[in-house]
Amino acid sequence: MFEGSEKIIDVSLQAGARGLRERPLVFWQTLVASCGAEILSVEHHDTCIAFILSESSLFVWDHRVRMLTCGETSLSPCLIKLIETLGQSQVAVASYQRKNEYRYQASLASFDQELSLLRQVIDGKGYRVGHIDSHHHYLFLAYGDNHHGAAPATYELLMHHLDADVTERLRQSSITKLQVRTLLNFQTLLPEFTLDDHLFTPFGYSVNGVYQQEYFTVHITPQVNHSYVSFETNIMSPQKLKQLTAAMLSLFKPESWDVIAVNQQPVEHHVAEASHSTCSIVSEQHDTVQFNHYQRNDIRLCCETL
Amino acid sequence: MFEGSEKIIDVSLQAGARGLRERPLVFWQTLVASCGAEILSVEHHDTCIAFILSESSLFVWDHRVRMLTCGETSLSPCLIKLIETLGQSQVAVASYQRKNEYRYQASLASFDQELSLLRQVIDGKGYRVGHIDSHHHYLFLAYGDNHHGAAPATYELLMHHLDADVTERLRQSSITKLQVRTLLNFQTLLPEFTLDDHLFTPFGYSVNGVYQQEYFTVHITPQVNHSYVSFETNIMSPQKLKQLTAAMLSLFKPESWDVIAVNQQPVEHHVAEASHSTCSIVSEQHDTVQFNHYQRNDIRLCCETL
Numbered sequence: 273m274f275e276g277s278e279k280i281i282d283v284s285l286q287a288g289a290r291g292l293r294e295r296p297l298v299f300w301q302t303l304v305a306s307c308g309a310e311i312l313s314v315e316h317h318d319t320c321i322a323f324i325l326s327e328s329s330l331f332v333w334d335h336r337v338r339m340l341t342c343g344e345t346s347l348s349p350c351l352i353k354l355i356e357t358l359g360q361s362q363v364a365v366a367s368y369q370r371k372n373e374y375r376y377q378a379s380l381a382s383f384d385q386e387l388s389l390l391r392q393v394i395d396g397k398g399y400r401v402g403h404i405d406s407h408h409h410y411l412f413l414a415y416g417d418n419h420h421g422a423a424p425a426t427y428e429l430l431m432h433h434l435d436a437d438v439t440e441r442l443r444q445s446s447i448t449k450l451q452v453r454t455l456l457n458f459q460t461l462l463p464e465f466t467l468d469d470h471l472f473t474p475f476g477y478s479v480n481g482v483y484q485q486e487y488f489t490v491h492i493t494p495q496v497n498h499s500y501v502s503f504e505t506n507i508m509s510p511q512k513l514k515q516l517t518a519a520m521l522s523l524f525k526p527e528s529w530d531v532i533a534v535n536q537q538p539v540e541h542h543v544a545e546a547s548h549s550t551c552s553i554v555s556e557q558h559d560t561v562q563f564n565h566y567q568r569n570d571i572r573l574c575c576e577t578l
Numbered sequence: 579m580f581e582g583s584e585k586i587i588d589v590s591l592q593a594g595a596r597g598l599r600e601r602p603l604v605f606w607q608t609l610v611a612s613c614g615a616e617i618l619s620v621e622h623h624d625t626c627i628a629f630i631l632s633e634s635s636l637f638v639w640d641h642r643v644r645m646l647t648c649g650e651t652s653l654s655p656c657l658i659k660l661i662e663t664l665g666q667s668q669v670a671v672a673s674y675q676r677k678n679e680y681r682y683q684a685s686l687a688s689f690d691q692e693l694s695l696l697r698q699v700i701d702g703k704g705y706r707v708g709h710i711d712s713h714h715h716y717l718f719l720a721y722g723d724n725h726h727g728a729a730p731a732t733y734e735l736l737m738h739h740l741d742a743d744v745t746e747r748l749r750q751s752s753i754t755k756l757q758v759r760t761l762l763n764f765q766t767l768l769p770e771f772t773l774d775d776h777l778f779t780p781f782g783y784s785v786n787g788v789y790q791q792e793y794f795t796v797h798i799t800p801q802v803n804h805s806y807v808s809f810e811t812n813i814m815s816p817q818k819l820k821q822l823t824a825a826m827l828s829l830f831k832p833e834s835w836d837v838i839a840v841n842q843q844p845v846e847h848h849v850a851e852a853s854h855s856t857c858s859i860v861s862e863q864h865d866t867v868q869f870n871h872y873q874r875n876d877i878r879l880c881c882e883t884l
Contacts, residue, residue: 387884398884403739403803406713406834410884433709497709528712547853551879563881567873573857575869578693578704578716 277430278328278340278491278502279347280369283354284424286416289362291334293321304330307350309341315468315480320487322480324470329480329489335364336424340504342491348386348412355393363416365423365559366394369532370410371430372402383410390414401551401563409532415557423559425535427513428504431526433574438524439494443475452477452492461519462488497574501526510537527571531564538562583736584634584646584797584808585653586675589660590730592722595668597640599627610636613656615647621774621786626793628786630776635786635795641670642730646810648797654692654718661699669722671729671865672700675838676716677736678708689716696720707857707869715838715869719861729865731841733819734810737832739880744830745800749781758783758798767825768794803880807832816843833877837870844868 285292297314304311304325313324323330328340337354341347351368368390370383381389387398396414413423441447441455449469453459458467458481465481465488472478477492488505501524507513513536521529521543546566553561591598603620610617610631619630629636634646643660647653657674674696676689687695693704702720719729747753747761755775759765764773764787771787771794778784783798794811807830813819819842827835827849852872859867 384884400880400882400884402879402881403833527709547873547875547877549875549877549879551881553881563879565879567853569853569855571853571855573708573855573869573871574706575708575857575859576706578690578706 277371277500278342279345279371280338280340280367281347281351281354282338282365282367282424282426283336283351283358284364284366284421285335285358285362286364286419287335289335289358292332292337293334295332300330300332303350303354304339306353307341307345307347309345312470313468315466315482317466317482319485320482322468322482322487322489324468324478324480328491329478331480331487331489338424340489340491340502342493346381348381348390352389352393360394361417363394363414364419364421365416365557366396366414367423368412372408372410387412397555399553401553402565407528407530407565409530409563411553411561413555413559413561420557422557423534423555424506425508426504426506426533427536428502428530428532429517429520430530430532431501431503431520431524432499432529433527434494434499434501435525439496439499442477442492442494443496445474447471449477453479455523456490457519457523461516497576508536526568528565528567530566531562533562533564535559536562543568583677583806584648585651585677586644586646586673587653587657587660588644588671588673588730588732589642589657589664590670590672590727591641591664591668592670592725593641595641595664598638598643599640601638606636606638609656609660610645612659613647613651613653615651618776619774621772621788623772623788625791626788628774628788628793630774630784630786634797635784637786637793637795644730646795646797646808648799652687654687654696658695658699666700667723669700669720670725670727671722671863672702672720673729674718678714678716693718703861705859707859708871713834713836713871715836717859717867719865719867721863726863728863729840729861730812731814732810732812732839733842734808734836734838735823735826736836736838737807737809737826737830738805738835739833740800740805740807741831745802745805748783748798748800749802751780753777755783759785761829762796763825763829767822803882814842832874834871834873836872837868839868839870841865842868849874
């Protein structure tokens with residue numbers, strides 16, 4: 273089984289650090305290869321470079337880099353390598369996020385092990401959010417010396433166990449990128465964004481979108497029984513986020529979903545027949561991370577004969 | 579962290595097999611020791627022998643044995659040993675049940691590995707119930723040759739993340755067995771049952787109750803952040819089960835709970851502000867296993883700094 277949910281690293285540099293966009297392509301190729309992925313496509317925008325990877329996405333701004341990878345990739349060694357290469361003194365804020373995995377636990381380092389390695393290059397705090405015996409997330413958050421700025425604002429909507437009709441359509445070998453774009457209704461929802469997308473074989477879809485300072489990325493893994501879609505962006509407008517969230521939930525009809533919002537206003541969305549659980553972290557530098565988990569009611573549990 | 583949720587094995591013998599209660603105490607001591615537990619207390623009743631174990635309970639009837647163990651114990655080797663000792667030809671129905679664990683996954687065999695070992699002694703089916711990326715259970719169900727009877731009826735109520743006031747009270751070193759019995763209200767709910775109970779150090783409580791053909795057992799692990807109570811019985815009356823379930827939920831106020839009912843009428847309980855998911859298995863011998871998961875709404879997620 274392919275594990276769609278992403279690990280994420282995010283590094284912001286101190287003001288005055290060398291711009292990351294000056295780095296040659298081979299720098300990013302090497303970084304991406306070090307976690308077992310490869311670059312499939314690159315788009316240069318006015319404010320950032322957006323890469324589609326074999327396993328998710330990479331965004332590079334002058335003073336920030338954010339990489340998402342799914343599947344069996346391991347991302348914390350990549351963060352360690354990045355901090356070592358850029359120099360710990362250049363780092364303003366660094367974070368690493370990982371969901372509890374199920375299938376690959378044997379091959380992956382535990383979060384505790386990752387924490388102790390990460391702390392050899394930068395001092396930071398680790399958090400577990402959510403009950404250990406259920407769906408939960410891990411977060412590592414570190415600040416550079418003498419840094420008093422904020423972590424970049426992000427909004428993640430992670431949707432699990434999607435509507436069977438939509439995923440069946442997305443698994444059709446005849447589907448085109450244009451059809452997926454139309455399904456996702458980007459033309460209406462995010463008309464200004466320049467898109468770069470990729471259809472995987474036998475199925476799966478990734479798209480990066482950039483408009484001025486804003487980006488978004490969507491990754492769809494429409495597997496039977498384990499379907500998953502992630503949407504993330506740095507759009508800040510509560511109205512816009514509400515509209516995008518409602519559109520995604522309406523299209524994919526997930527059985528459960530998470531919202532992870534960093535330095536965003538709380539995004540309330542009430543869905544009839546869904547239960548809601550929540551938790552917030554406020555870091556020593558006053559960054560806020562808000563976790564919300566939604567679970568739809570009257571779900572037919574998955575039952576597999578082994 | 580101690581993992582409270584139990585693994586369970588259950589073996590029913592063919593009519594005419596040698597009665598299990600004839601076996602000497604050392605037979606059960608050896609069996610229990612083989613999975614890393616020990617016998618703390620024994621009660622001989624008219625119909626069965628009920629043991630309190632260092633990690634849960636063991637019930638022995640003439641033609642049936644059921645053992646529950648929690649923590650780091652491994653119970654499938656025990657089932658294999660039991661079938662080998664009793665003789666596969668003597669077995670009518672055998673089952674093994676296990677919840678997904680979180681902490682001990684590295685040290686425990688995977689369910690797939692257990693399945694292939696179990697199938698070397700008895701042919702049976704394995705099931706996974708619940709989504710792989712969330713709370714789920716594993717079940718192995720096997721029938722002896724030429725057996726056309728039914729698996730024993732059982733009702734399990736597994737409660738996770740309990741009310742803080744009750745668990746705090748149950749962690750008090752001064753608490754007595756009588757106080758716990760009173761808290762659980764056995765006098766009113768199950769007045770006919772003969773009880774045998776045990777308080778663990780530093781905390782934790784187990785009780786076995788037997789009345790004629792009926793038994794129940796309750797195991798409480800009142801840990802901070804990981805509290806858990808299991809209740810199980812072979813009581814068949816829907817009214818009685820409804821009353822007992824309501825009393826347990828009202829006392830422990832769990833954030834989430836599972837009901838696993840084997841060959842029972844569906845037990846409906848609607849709790850305001852809880853979402854419900856469900857699944858049923860019907861075996862080749864027409865045994866039914868009904869799984870229900872309930873999740874209370876507006877839960878504050880657990881957040882731990884690591």
